[in-house]
Amino acid sequence: GIDPNFDRNREQVGEENGVAVWGPVDPPEKLGIHGSHVAVDYDICVADGACLEDCPVDVFTWVETPDHPASERKVEPTREDQCIDCMLCVDICPVDAIDVDAS
Template identity: 40%
Template sequence: MFKVTVDKDKCVGDAECVDVCPVDVYELVDGKAEPVNEDECLGCESCVEVCEQGAITVEEV
């Protein structure tokens, strides 16, 4: 299981994480990425790699 955190101060809402996530963990909510399906996270960290702002962290719990 993984804990997905989005730093709202860093997130610019470009939806790169939404597009790259293979299991649809993210949705844009009020112009910011929100991990709405965190339970689906595979821990692949594609979202971390694609986020140019460094707003996303994925931790194994």
């Protein structure tokens, strides 16, 4: 699953869709972690979609990731500032790709 200490163990290498990107990245195969308060490991996400469907405040948006080995789309936490820390997405993701920093 996603490293919950990614913000200490990785470096921010840029921003996409207003969301921080934590490296290393080497597209299209390696896409890193997207987000800060709500973080999605793009190299783990398999586009299950439960997080996006069930988030009560619609934090997530689909983005296309053609040629990524795990899935050809991912969820961007574009409205992570709206997160109410319910932890539903963390609990529901089948591959443990999401970390929410509720501390």
